[in-house]
Structure formats: structure tokens, C-alpha cells
Amino acid sequence: MSLMDDQNKNLILATVLSFIVLLGWFWLFPPPAPTPETKTPAATSQTTDATTATAVPADSAAAAAPDTAAIASAVAAAPRIKIDTPRLEGSISLLGGRIDDLLLKDYKVTLDADSPDVRLLAPVGDTDLGAAKPYYAVYGWSPADGLDPAAVPGAKTEWQVEEGDTLGIGKPLKLRWDNGAGLIFHRTLTVDDNYLFNVTQSVENRTGTAVRLAPYGIVARHGIPEGRRIYVLHEGVVRMSDGKLEEIKYSKLPDLDTDTREGGPAELLSIADNGWIGFTDKYWMTTLIPAPGHPFTSVAKYVPGADLYQAETRLPVMEVAPGASADAMTMLFAGAKEWEVITRYQNDPGWFDRLLGAKTDPSRPQINRFADSIDWGWYFYLTKPMFRLLHWLHGAIGNMGWAIIALTFIIKALVFPLARHSYISMARMKELQPEMEKLKEQAGDDRQKLQQGMMELYKKNKVNPASGCLPIVLQIPIFFSLYKVIYVTIELYHAPFVGWIRDLSAPDPSSILNLFGLLPFATPEPGSLFFIFSLGILPILLGISMWFQQKLNPAPTDATQQAIFAWMPWIFMFMLGGFASGLVLYWIANNTITFIQQYSIMSMHGKRPDIFGNIKSSFRRKNAASDGKAKSK
Numbered sequence: 001m002s003l004m005d006d007q008n009k010n011l012i013l014a015t016v017l018s019f020i021v022l023l024g025w026f027w028l029f030p031p032p033a034p035t036p037e038t039k040t041p042a043a044t045s046q047t048t049d050a051t052t053a054t055a056v057p058a059d060s061a062a063a064a065a066p067d068t069a070a071i072a073s074a075v076a077a078a079p080r081i082k083i084d085t086p087r088l089e090g091s092i093s094l095l096g097g098r099i100d101d102l103l104l105k106d107y108k109v110t111l112d113a114d115s116p117d118v119r120l121l122a123p124v125g126d127t128d129l130g131a132a133k134p135y136y137a138v139y140g141w142s143p144a145d146g147l148d149p150a151a152v153p154g155a156k157t158e159w160q161v162e163e164g165d166t167l168g169i170g171k172p173l174k175l176r177w178d179n180g181a182g183l184i185f186h187r188t189l190t191v192d193d194n195y196l197f198n199v200t201q202s203v204e205n206r207t208g209t210a211v212r213l214a215p216y217g218i219v220a221r222h223g224i225p226e227g228r229r230i231y232v233l234h235e236g237v238v239r240m241s242d243g244k245l246e247e248i249k250y251s252k253l254p255d256l257d258t259d260t261r262e263g264g265p266a267e268l269l270s271i272a273d274n275g276w277i278g279f280t281d282k283y284w285m286t287t288l289i290p291a292p293g294h295p296f297t298s299v300a301k302y303v304p305g306a307d308l309y310q311a312e313t314r315l316p317v318m319e320v321a322p323g324a325s326a327d328a329m330t331m332l333f334a335g336a337k338e339w340e341v342i343t344r345y346q347n348d349p350g351w352f353d354r355l356l357g358a359k360t361d362p363s364r365p366q367i368n369r370f371a372d373s374i375d376w377g378w379y380f381y382l383t384k385p386m387f388r389l390l391h392w393l394h395g396a397i398g399n400m401g402w403a404i405i406a407l408t409f410i411i412k413a414l415v416f417p418l419a420r421h422s423y424i425s426m427a428r429m430k431e432l433q434p435e436m437e438k439l440k441e442q443a444g445d446d447r448q449k450l451q452q453g454m455m456e457l458y459k460k461n462k463v464n465p466a467s468g469c470l471p472i473v474l475q476i477p478i479f480f481s482l483y484k485v486i487y488v489t490i491e492l493y494h495a496p497f498v499g500w501i502r503d504l505s506a507p508d509p510s511s512i513l514n515l516f517g518l519l520p521f522a523t524p525e526p527g528s529l530f531f532i533f534s535l536g537i538l539p540i541l542l543g544i545s546m547w548f549q550q551k552l553n554p555a556p557t558d559a560t561q562q563a564i565f566a567w568m569p570w571i572f573m574f575m576l577g578g579f580a581s582g583l584v585l586y587w588i589a590n591n592t593i594t595f596i597q598q599y600s601i602m603s604m605h606g607k608r609p610d611i612f613g614n615i616k617s618s619f620r621r622k623n624a625a626s627d628g629k630a631k632s633k
Contacts, residue, residue, distance in 0.1 A: 057142045057154070057216045057314070071156075072125025075100075078158060081173055082166045085191055088335070092167060093123060096155040097175055097187055099197065100124070100136030102334055104284075111494060111502055120284050120334055124222070134222040135279075137286065137332050139187065139199055144212040144317045152213055153177050153185050162186070169193055182207030195335025196345065202327035205320040214317040215328040217288045219278050221309045224250045233488055234375045237300045237311055238285070239277035241269050245372050253302040253309055266301040274368040277311045278333070280375070283490040288313045289331040289367055336490050337374050339391060346370040375488050382481035386411075387489055394491065400504055401497030404486070404582055408589040411478060412597070419597055428463050486582040497581065501538070504582035508536025535577050538584045543573030545591035552598055 078095035083102065090102040102121035109115050124134040141152035153159070163174035167189055175187040184204040191197050201215045225235070237248040248256075248267075256265035271290075277298045278287030290296045290313050299312035318326045333345070345367050376383045389410065393403035412419070435457060443450035457463075486492055492505040500510050511534040546569035576584055602608065 057140060057218070057312070074156070075124050081161065081164070083191070084166055084168045085193065086169075087194060088191065089117070090121065092173065092189070094159045094161070094175070096138045096140070096153075096157055097159050097189075098123065098136050098138050098155070099189075099332065099334065100134070104336060107283075107336060107493065118284070120286065133225065135220070135225075135286070137217065137219050137288070137334070139201060139215070139217050139330070141185065141201070141203065142214045142216055142314070142317075144214060147211055147213060151179050151181055151183060153179075155218075159187065167191055183211065194338075194341045195333055197332040197334065198329060199332060200327055200329045202325060203320060204325045205322055208322050210319055210321050212317050212319050214315055215330070216312060216314045217290075217330045217332070219286050219288055219311045219332075221279055223307050224309075225281060232377070232484065233282055235281055236279065237277065237309075238280040238287075238373055239269075239275065239298055239300065239311070240369055240372070241271050241275045241298055242273055243368060245369065247375075248300055250309060253300065254304070256300070256302065262299075262301060264302055264304045266299060269298045271296050271298050276333075276367060276370070276373075277313060279309070279311060280337070280373060282488065283336055283493055285333060285335070285337050285373055287311075287333040287373065289333060289370075290315060291329045291331075292366060292368070338490060339371065339374065339387065342373060343371045375484075377481070377484045377488075379477050379481040379484065382477060383484050386481055387485045390485060391491060399497065400492055400495040400582065401501065401585055404504070404586050405589045407482075408586055408593065411482070412590065412593045415478065416597070419594070420601060424601060428461070432457060432461060432463065482586055483583055486580055486586065492580065492582050495582075497585065501581050501585075504585070505580050507578045508538040508581050508584065510536040512536075512540065535573065536581075538581055538588065539573050539577040542576060542584055542588050542591070543569045545588050545595070546572060549591050549595050549598075552595065552602070 075093055075095055075098075078093045080091040080093055080101070083090040083092060083099075087105050088102060089105055090099075092099055093101070100121050100123040103117040103119050105117055107118040109118055121136050122134055123136060138155045140154040140157070143149050143152050157177055159175040159177050161173070162176040164172055167173040169191065173189045175189075177185045177187075179185070182205065184206065186202045186204075188200045188202075189197060199217070203211075203213065205211055234247045234249065236250045237246075237253065239246050254265055256267045258264060259266040259268070262268075272295050274292050275296070275298055276287050276289040277300065278285060280287075288311060295316060297312075297314040299310070299314060301310040301312065302308070303310065313330055315328050315330070318328070320326045333342075335341075346369065347366060376387075386407070390400075390403055390407050393406045394400050397403050397406060436454060439450060439453040439457065443453060486504075494502070495504045496502045497504055501508065503509075550569065576587065599608075
């Protein structure tokens with residue numbers, strides 16, 4: 001093996017190791033969340049007359065009151081109205097009109113036949129409904145200009161049903177509350193055929209004087225949801241502010257600047273025209289969306305002492321004259337982050353009007369960049385089109401696993417010119433190997449002379465020894481992008497492939513520890529000490545495919561390199577054993593196609609790889625090394 005061949009191996013090895021180091025670094029030390037450029041003080045926001053400050057909800061910090069016995073008891077005792085649509089099931093508490101009980105009918109917690117539906121929202125208190133940490137949406141009115149806080153409804157107001165006994169498609173729910181002092185409040189709730197609620201709040205002023213007040217909406221979350229937080233996925237606050245996307249992780253909310261008006265860490269932004277704010281998980285989201293085209297204040301907040309996270313929308317203060325009324329509408333998205341559904345809300349000019357039961361107005365503004373609530377990552381310019389292609393392939397083929405394989409073929413076809421250049425470069429390097437060996441003999445121990453001779457040889461034959469590595473480096477963003485798509489998009493959730501692979505978003509459930517189901521005992525659970533050794537069929541196939549790909553070339557002569565390259569397929573096999581089956585499937589398909597491409601191109605250039613010879617050679621080196629160690633002892 002020539003010196004420059006060894007150097008080429010070194011460069012490839014350095015590239016792979018750098019990739020692993022970068023991945024580990026970003027995993028352990030993620031960069032800080034972007035800081036918004038424009039902040040507004042808590043006391044400034046647009047109102048109906050552009051002169052009045054936004055009112056802070058009187059019970060903002062307690063609007064989603066801490067899980068005390070009194071609140072838990074009140075929530076448990078309050079009457080409820082059922083929510084029932086083809087995709088949603090749950091109830092609304094008349095205490096505060098809370099939307100605090102919501103199940104997603106199309107999604108199960110596990111693959112078991114008796115698995116419960118995924119719960120998105122849960123009420124305060126240890127009740128039958130509150131199996132999860134409390135998580136819900138509440139609405140109310142903020143008093144302004146000295147109006148008594150007791151005169152407006154809030155999180156602890158008990159509403160009366162004015163119309164409806166079930167909230168469903170075409171079945172609105174109307175609530176009413178009379179403060180007994182001349183103000184009558186109404187709340188109308190509707191829901192569409194997916195995950196969007198419409199909440200219209202209105203007030204009638206039957207007093208003899210004008211009143212000033214402002215509607216608000218709050219999504220409250222008690223504590224951080226269960227599960228591991230990892231760098232590749234954002235979980236926490238997500239909001240759009242007049243075209244600017246902002247993400248704030250749960251861990252960063254307590255670090256926001258403390259606002260004395262808010263009583264704790266908070267960040268307020270004035271939205272002039274279009275925006276939304278809420279909490280996003282890996283697959284689910286709860287988001288407040290004021291009517292497009294209307295100003296509001298977007299608030300991300302943490303309540304100290306209660307471990308309470310809040311996302312709020314505060315609409316401008318309204319002045320309601322005697323005998324007049326006023327209303328405001330805020331939508332609530334509470335459901336799965338399905339790309340088709342979210343994109344329809346963003347792009348379809350008719351959904352908004354259909355939700356309100358009105359005639360379609362094509363000029364009506366839609367939810368700005370709502371599809372960006374899905375975490376597309378740094379390489380969004382790759383992940384978005386890649387997902388759309390995968391989504392189309394899934395629809396055409398009908399199976400997500402085969403769609404991933406088809407997508408791999410398409411990606412390999414697109415980057416084939418790069419791969420071809422890499423393989424040709426490697427083949428041409430092999431053609432020059434006899435001449436390199438001659439130069440090595442002539443130079444002897446003079447390494448400078450050897451280097452100069454090789455550089456002249458490369459220049460004469462127009463060969464760049466590093467060109468074989470460049471395509472590998474350029475394909476790293478593609479791998480990251482596909483990993484992102486497979487990891488964050490719900491389309492792979494519980495998506496089956498073949499046989500034992502029933503969920504492409506989860507690791508391969510088979511295990512070598514029980515001989516892939518032949519032995520009568522269960523495999524280790526994820527998180528246990530032995531889980532890393534519980535390799536499934538797909539990770540083993542991955543290791544084998546990487547090993548065969550290595551055997552297209554002879555092993556490097558350097559003993560250290562030889563050992564690293566020999567172990568690398570099996571290290572990756574263990575590293576990726578706990579990854580989503582969909583990603584491992586992609587990597588197997590990618591390795592297989594790469595093997596075929598490289599074998600074919602090298603054969604076309606008269607350098608057919610001696611695969612079995614390389615395998616025998618590697619075993620002979622291992623045996624020789626073992627014999628050498630034995631003799632030394």
C-alpha cells in the first residue's frame with residue numbers, strides 16, 4: 001500500500017471521526033436559542049385607540065392555578081361538557097371554561113391492542129382525567145382603568161351553558177356569565193374536523209358608563225413533560241411574530257429577564273399583524289392563534305415557585321360604551337403536528353371561513369408560516385423538500401418503509417455525480433499504485449523526496465488524492481436532514497414496515513439476546529444497562545453492510561488504522577442500534593446502493609474489487625498479529 005493511499009485513508013478516517021466528534025459536541029453543548037431582535041416593555045402594546053397599554057390579566061400568574069387541594073377540588077367538582085369529533089375526545093370544564101381534557105383518537109400510546117389514546121391535555125388535580133401533568137388552555141378578560149377584577153371572568157369563573165350539550169363538528173357550545181353588575185359575558189366555542197378550536201369571547205355593557213377591558217388566552221403547563229430532551233429536537237415555546245420564528249426551550253424560560261409587572265421571568269412581544277404562540281412537543285402541539293390581521297401581545301412566561309410554564313396572547317384593550325357590545329376571536333390548535341393539516345391551515349383560503357360558517361373570502365390572511373411549527377432544523381432548505389418527497393412516496397407506495405427505501409434511491413441518484421467522481425478518483429489512485437511503489441523504493445527514507453515525486457505524479461495524471469473525500473463531506477448535511485425528517489415528523493409514528501417492524505419511529509424490537517424471539521424471554525427495556533447489547537436484525541444488517549462496503553478496498557497497512565477501520569462497522573452497529581428503525585433502514589439501503597455503485601464504477605475502470613481476497617487478507621493479518629503477540633509472550 002502506497003504512502004498516499006495511506007494518507008487518503010487518513011483523510012477519510014479524519015472526516016468520519018470529525019463527524020462523530022461534532023455530533024457528540026452538539027449533543028452535549030447545544031448552541032443558545034436565538035434572541036429576538038425586538039422586545040417591547042410590558043407596558044406597551046397596540047390598543048383599539050393606539051393610546052392605551054395592554055392590560056395584564058389579573059390572574060395571569062394564577063390563571064392556571066398551581067395544583068393546590070382547593071383548585072383540584074374545584075376542578076373535580078365543576079360540571080363538564082363533552083368534546084366529541086372523529087379525531088378528538090374529551091371535555092371542557094365550566095370552571096373557567098377550561099379546555100383541559102383532550103385525547104387524540106387516531107394515536108395510541110403503544111402498539112398494544114388495548115393501549116389508551118394519546119392524551120394531550122389534562123386538568124389540575126389527581127382525578128381520573130388527570131393522569132398526566134396538568135396542561136390546558138384558559139380564557140378570560142383583563143380589567144383596565146380601575147375596573148374591578150371581580151367584574152370580569154377569569155380562570156376560576158364558573159360559566160353557565162347557554163346552548164349545546166356537546167362540542168362537536170357543527171355543534172357549537174355557548175357559555176354565559178353575568179357579573180351581576182351590568183356586564184354579561186358570552187363565550188362561543190366551535191371545533192373543526194381536525195384539531196382547531198375557535199373561541200369567540202364577547203361582552204355586553206348594560207351599565208351606564210363605558211368600561212375598558214381586554215381579552216386574553218393562556219396555555220398553561222405544570223412542569224416539563226416526561227421524556228429526554230435532545231439537541232436535534234426543539235421542545236418548549238414556539239411562536240411566530242410577524243414573520244419571525246422563535247423557539248425557547250423549557251430550560252431557558254426561567255432565565256428570561258424578570259418582569260416586575262409579570263411577577264417573574266417573561267418575554268413580551270408586540271405583534272402588529274399576524275402571529276401565534278404555544279408549546280410544542282415532538283409530535284404534538286398546543287398553540288394560541290389570534291385572528292390573522294389583528295394586533296396582540298405575545299407572552300412567554302415562567303411562574304417561579306409553581307414550576308408553571310405559560311404562553312399567552314393578550315389582545316388590545318377595548319372600550320365598550322353603555323348599551324354596546326364587543327367581541328374577540330382566538331383560535332386554539334391542539335393536536336398532532338400533521339404536515340397536511342397544518343399546511344392546510346396555512347395555505348387554504350377557505351378553512352377559516354368554513355370554521356366560522358361564513359362565505360369564503362379568498363383575500364383573508366391565513367396563519368403565517370404555521371408549517372414552520374414543525375422543527376425542520378438548520379437544513380430546512382433540505383428537510384422540507386425531502387419530507388415532501390417522502391410524504392408523496394408514502395402516498396404513492398402505501399408503506400413508509402418502502403417509501404424510505406425509494407427516497408434513498410432518489411437521493412443516491414441526485415448525488416451520483418459526486419459519488420461517481422469519488423469512486424473514479426479512488427480507481428485512478430489504484431492505477432497509480434505501481435508507480436507510487438517505485439517512487440517509494442527510489443526515495444528510500446527521504447520522505448521529502450517521496451512527497452515531491454508523488455505531487456508531480458498527481459499533477460501529471462491530474463489526480464487529486466483528497467477529491468475522494470470531498471463527496472463524503474458534502475453528503476453529511478443530507479444525512480443530517482434525513483435523520484431530522486425521520487426523527488421529528490409524526491408520519492413515522494407507529495408506521496409499520498414488514499414483519500416484526502411495526503413502528504418505524506422506534507428501535508428494532510427484535511433482539512439477539514433471545515435469538516430474535518426463539519427463546520421464551522423478553523428483551524431488555526430501553527434505558528436498561530443491557531439494552532445496548534440487545535441488537536435487533538436491522539442494526540446487525542447495518543453493521544454487515546458497512547463491513548462489506550469496507551471490503552471493496554484493501555485494508556490500510558498501518559496497524560492503528562487497520563484496527564479502527566476493522567471496528568468501525570460494529571461500533572456504528574451498536575451506536576445506531578437504539579435509533580429509529582426508519583433511519584437504520586435508510587442507512588442499510590444507502591450502504592447497499594453505495595456498494596453496488598462503487599463496485600460497478602471501479603470495475604468499469606478495470607479495477608474490479610477483490611472482495612473475497614480483501615476479506616481473506618484481513619483475516620490473515622489478524623492471525624499474523626495474534627501469532628506475533630503469542631510469540632512475544
